[in-house]
Amino acid sequence: MSKTLSIDGQEIPFEDGQTIMQAAAANVYIPHLCHHPEFTPHGSCKLCTVKVNGRNCSACTFPAAEGQEVLNNTTDINADRKKITQMLFVEGNHFCPSCEKTGNCQLQAVAYHLNMLDNHFPLFYPQRELDASHPDVLIDHNRCIFCTLCVRASQEQDGKDVFALSGRGITKHLIVNAPSGKLKDSALVADDRAAHICPTGAILIKRTGYTIPIGQRLYDHHDISDVSLATAETQHDQ
Amino acid sequence: MYEHLETAENAAQLKRVVIDPVSRVEGHGKVTLLLDENNKVQQARLHIVEFRGFERFIQGRPYWELPVLVQRLCGICPVSHHLAAAKAIDQLVGVDPENLPVSADKLRRLLHFGQVMQSHALHFFHLSSPDLLFGFESEQNKRSIIAVLAAFPDIGVQGVKLRKYGQEVIRMVSGKRIHGSGAIAGGINKALTPAERDYLLQDIEQMIAWAQGAVALIQKVHCSNLPYYDEFAGLRSNYLSLTKPNGALELYHGGIRVKNAEGGTLLDNIDYCQYNQYIHEEVRSWTYMKFPYLLSLGKEAGWYRVGPLARVNICDYIDTPLAEAARVEFKAHSQEALVHSTLAFHWARLIEVLHCAESIERLLHDPAILGGELVTKGEKRYEGIGVIEAPRGTLFHHYQVDENDIVTKANLIVSTTSNNMAMNESVRQVAAEYLSGQELTEPLLNNIEVAIRAYDPCLSCATHAVGKMPLQLELINAQGDVVAKLLKHDTGEFERIHG
Ligand code: SF4
Numbered sequence: 187m188s189k190t191l192s193i194d195g196q197e198i199p200f201e202d203g204q205t206i207m208q209a210a211a212a213n214v215y216i217p218h219l220c221h222h223p224e225f226t227p228h229g230s231c232k233l234c235t236v237k238v239n240g241r242n243c244s245a246c247t248f249p250a251a252e253g254q255e256v257l258n259n260t261t262d263i264n265a266d267r268k269k270i271t272q273m274l275f276v277e278g279n280h281f282c283p284s285c286e287k288t289g290n291c292q293l294q295a296v297a298y299h300l301n302m303l304d305n306h307f308p309l310f311y312p313q314r315e316l317d318a319s320h321p322d323v324l325i326d327h328n329r330c331i332f333c334t335l336c337v338r339a340s341q342e343q344d345g346k347d348v349f350a351l352s353g354r355g356i357t358k359h360l361i362v363n364a365p366s367g368k369l370k371d372s373a374l375v376a377d378d379r380a381a382h383i384c385p386t387g388a389i390l391i392k393r394t395g396y397t398i399p400i401g402q403r404l405y406d407h408h409d410i411s412d413v414s415l416a417t418a419e420t421q422h423d424q
Numbered sequence: 425m426y427e428h429l430e431t432a433e434n435a436a437q438l439k440r441v442v443i444d445p446v447s448r449v450e451g452h453g454k455v456t457l458l459l460d461e462n463n464k465v466q467q468a469r470l471h472i473v474e475f476r477g478f479e480r481f482i483q484g485r486p487y488w489e490l491p492v493l494v495q496r497l498c499g500i501c502p503v504s505h506h507l508a509a510a511k512a513i514d515q516l517v518g519v520d521p522e523n524l525p526v527s528a529d530k531l532r533r534l535l536h537f538g539q540v541m542q543s544h545a546l547h548f549f550h551l552s553s554p555d556l557l558f559g560f561e562s563e564q565n566k567r568s569i570i571a572v573l574a575a576f577p578d579i580g581v582q583g584v585k586l587r588k589y590g591q592e593v594i595r596m597v598s599g600k601r602i603h604g605s606g607a608i609a610g611g612i613n614k615a616l617t618p619a620e621r622d623y624l625l626q627d628i629e630q631m632i633a634w635a636q637g638a639v640a641l642i643q644k645v646h647c648s649n650l651p652y653y654d655e656f657a658g659l660r661s662n663y664l665s666l667t668k669p670n671g672a673l674e675l676y677h678g679g680i681r682v683k684n685a686e687g688g689t690l691l692d693n694i695d696y697c698q699y700n701q702y703i704h705e706e707v708r709s710w711t712y713m714k715f716p717y718l719l720s721l722g723k724e725a726g727w728y729r730v731g732p733l734a735r736v737n738i739c740d741y742i743d744t745p746l747a748e749a750a751r752v753e754f755k756a757h758s759q760e761a762l763v764h765s766t767l768a769f770h771w772a773r774l775i776e777v778l779h780c781a782e783s784i785e786r787l788l789h790d791p792a793i794l795g796g797e798l799v800t801k802g803e804k805r806y807e808g809i810g811v812i813e814a815p816r817g818t819l820f821h822h823y824q825v826d827e828n829d830i831v832t833k834a835n836l837i838v839s840t841t842s843n844n845m846a847m848n849e850s851v852r853q854v855a856a857e858y859l860s861g862q863e864l865t866e867p868l869l870n871n872i873e874v875a876i877r878a879y880d881p882c883l884s885c886a887t888h889a890v891g892k893m894p895l896q897l898e899l900i901n902a903q904g905d906v907v908a909k910l911l912k913h914d915t916g917e918f919e920r921i922h923g
């Protein structure tokens with residue numbers, strides 16, 4: 187008989203070595219942004235915070251254990267998640283109405299899921315760059331939330347090392363592994379997984395924006411929780 | 425004619441009367457009249473707070489964002505900006521208008537007819553019909569659509585529904601009633617489904633009938649208030665619009681035609697990509713708004729009017745039968761001469777609503793809107809120009825991009841800018857004729873608003889600075905010098921720094 191833990195009172199089976207997020211997978215939606223089932227957990231966005239036996243833990247990194255009592259979908263935890271999401275919005279420059287990722291963006295979709303209706307915090311309006319030097323791929327740093335999925339995808343799947351985070355706190359930023367620091371001088375090609383993994387509109391394939399009509403985008407008719415549960419084992423939100 | 429009223433010699437000693445804001449115009453305008461000791465109008469100016477910030481804002485963005493970004497310029501004709509930008513970026517991907525896939529061309533036209541219809545219906549029924557139906561000097565509380573609905577329930581309801589129908593056309597084609605997507609470089613992102621087409625077909629006959637009724641109504645209002653309607657704020661001006669190569673009325677794509685006040689043709693079927701060989705823009709010290717003029721006539725005499733009055737005036741015919749019949753009566757009113765009455769803008773606007781409704785019906789019966797090739801592509805180019813007849817007149821979008829697909833330069837001439845000089849002229853005329861030497865009263869001042877409103881200026885279009893984003897804006901004159909800087913704080917407050 188497999189081991190079980192409980193999430194919000196629901197019995198969830200798991201196998202040794204799994205995280206709470208992995209155990210929840212297709213059973214229970216735990217909001218997340220930096221987690222992706224194909225890549226080593228990073229545990230940085232804190233959106234997946236749950237209460238395990240009364241303590242806050244990141245579900246994407248915390249090991250599942252027999253008999254754990256996990257609280258996930260509670261008013262308090264969701265209120266904290268909403269604040270985290272609001273902070274992500276004000277830290278960058280996210281203008282959903284004109285962004286080509288709108289409707290397909292996980293940050294936006296999580297915000298809808300959490301019923302985030304305003305920014306709450308004052309906007310930072312940071313000065314961030316757009317690197318359009320690469321013939322096929324563009325990075326708009328305004329929209330980067332430092333989830334490191336591109337970093338991990340490049341290392342773990344593409345066998346390259348195109349991206350990294352540099353700096354700390356408010357000066358943290360994504361850098362490109364090239365003498366010039368420009369994408370055009372990096373090893374990235376448009377087919378790389380790293381070019382397609384960004385949960386927001388920071389890394390984009392050029393000249394493809396707005397081709398999917400409104401109504402046919404990933405989150406137009408489905409909440410991110412449904413999309414996430416349905417795709418938990420496969421391409422995951424892509 | 426009234427140019428002497430533009431700048432008074434002793435402005436500092438004059439009494440200032442400010443009407444601010446001009447109510448019921450989308451956006452925010454300000455009129456200043458400078459009066460002398462005897463309450464005579466010495467100076468009249470329509471101040472439009474126009475920052476030209478948007479052109480800066482889109483620099484540095486990838487070109488494919490343009491059709492969606494520029495929609496934010498204007499809350500009431502976003503589709504026109506969307507399509508003008510789309511036409512410009514078609515060229516960036518090497519697609520000239522004649523090479524656009526037929527289905528994409530027709531779907532864009534359908535979208536645009538929906539836009540013109542909803543914008544005109546909004547303007548006429550919501551903003552202007554209270555004045556037209558109750559009189560320009562009626563009490564304040566009568567001047568709203570609510571009062572129209574109470575006194576003329578049928579007309580009010582028809583107006584609301586015509587507008588709604590236009591919005592539904594937009595929603596079906598672009599996915600949303602405002603700020604949808606739709607047009608992309610070299611085409612459009614979806615066709616209509618048969619169900620969407622059938623949904624729109626249900627009501628189109630009713631819309632045509634109501635639009636016909638609206639034309640009859642405005643014609644009656646106009647003709648039963650002569651000579652006031654013909655003369656109020658009237659200007660003998662040049663007119664500019666696109667027309668089809670054969671001279672027919674055209675809203676989506678055509679060549680530039682210009683006629684002078686006597687009806688003589690100054691330009692005809694000019695490729696709009698050459699627009700800057702014919703049209704220049706003048707900067708004046710007292711406003712951020714530029715004044716476009718025809719190069720051949722010079723700064724003084726080269727101003728022109730655009731919009732419904734220009735289009736219906738200078739086209740040779742309209743290619744839908746009911747609107748053409750209405751145009752024939754319109755021109756008969758002036759014995760075939762050009763109609764210079766500023767209030768005739770309303771009449772021309774409703775003829776266009778009728779034309780839009782008829783054209784929508786025609787397109788809905790065209791199988792091309794249901795599918796086929798939607799996007800195409802050619803050789804990359806570095807410059808693109810898109811021009812369209814927006815509800816308020818000819819709209820120019822002009823972009824340059826670099827080898828990385830990033831916008832390096834943008835120039836937009838919005839319709840309201842083209843009518844800038846004409847609006848000033850009309851304000852000056854009304855001020856000189858109706859206000860000089862009289863005690864100022866609200867209804868009198870309202871005459872100025874009526875004159876401005878006839879042009880349906882979308883002031884928000886010329887002033888939109890993207891919500892409350894703190895921006896530093898610079899005014900650069902024709903020589904490229906920074907002559908003023910304007911800061912916008914996130915409180916919405918402005919701070920002017922002279923450069
Ligand atoms: S660019 Fe995208 S994938 Fe990479 S760290 Fe930023 S948000 Fe994550």
Ligand code: FES
Pocket residue numbers: 217218219220221228229230231232233234235244245246247
């Ligand atoms: S999803 Fe767990 S910390 Fe980001």
